[in-house]
Amino acid sequence: MKQMVSRVLPVLAVLLVAGCAAPPPAPVAAPPGYLDEARGIAAMVPANLLQVLTAELERGGPAGAIEVCRDKAPEMARAASARTGWNVRRASLRNRNPKGVPDAWERAVLERFDAQAAAGASGATLETHQVVTEDGKPYFRYAKALPTQALCVQCHGDPATLGTAVKARLQALYPDDRATGYAPGQIRGALFLKKPI
Template sequence: MSRPPLPYLLPILIALPLLGLLLAPTEDPTPRLTAEADALAARYAGSLQTALKQAMEAGGPVAAIGACQQQAGPIADRLGADSGWRIKRTALRLRNPSSAPDAFETAALEEFSRRIAQGEPATALTRGEIVTAADGTASFRFVKAIAMGEPCATCHGVTLKPEVGAALAELYPRDRATGFQPGDLRGIISLSRPL
């Protein structure tokens, strides 16, 4: 039996490693994107908390309500422009109807509510995944629970001071974001990024 001449084998020898590269599994970007989104959500929450704390110290809870209304969106926009992510806050019980949850966010909020009812702490809840829209475009979606903390009770708690209630009624006439207890799921920080 004779061997095929080397010129015939050369294309096969070159093609085999290239075929291996084409058939190799691609890296799942979910862990990397989850870590990136989680860090960005923490930056957003920290920046907003700093703004609220400064407003609270300068003018009390009514000033903090105004600061939240005026600064939450611009902080999210600035971080989004710098990072390429879309950032927002949303909840099932909304303060601002323009920040209503979409289907992905609603499902995450409902899942988080069930998990909290089963004893998981709200502070530990996140969800990140690749989502493909009906038009075939893919994006990475990430949500992080906003746990009701003690300082938040001033504007989101069960008992509000009259001036706080009046400011909320003026700025948010359809407010449903009160009556929370510490540890409750207040809402989520939601991030998305096209892939």
């Protein structure tokens, strides 16, 4: 009898504790394959843009490439969204495109990426993902950092070192531009992907 009590008591204790704690809402698990899919898209879109950008920089220099960046980057994000069913976009804490303002989740991620890069992490490796509930519906969200590379500073670097033609073009197209003053290695922004579950 004594032996039985000693066996049952711990079980009872566990049941009591488990029964008293309010059960957390069942978390929605990320569907299998979502993360791989997001990573695949996030690996492709910036690489494609970089290819177009590099070709245009060679052909027309940075001032000439600004228009390409303005038209091609949002166009490629739109095309990727239409092709894959994911919402794909770029945003930054210091945006150039007026639509590139981060939402609350994106802002928190960008601030974390900045802190990680400042602590020595390589921007190329920074990514994150989370299942979130927005307006009562679950979404899978993914972010990949877009670090400033050497070629980026031609259009995103210290205003004092930007070419005169680049500065004039940026001023005309983006009067509220906040996306200068970056050095290589700093996080310029991120690519954000989102899909309902």
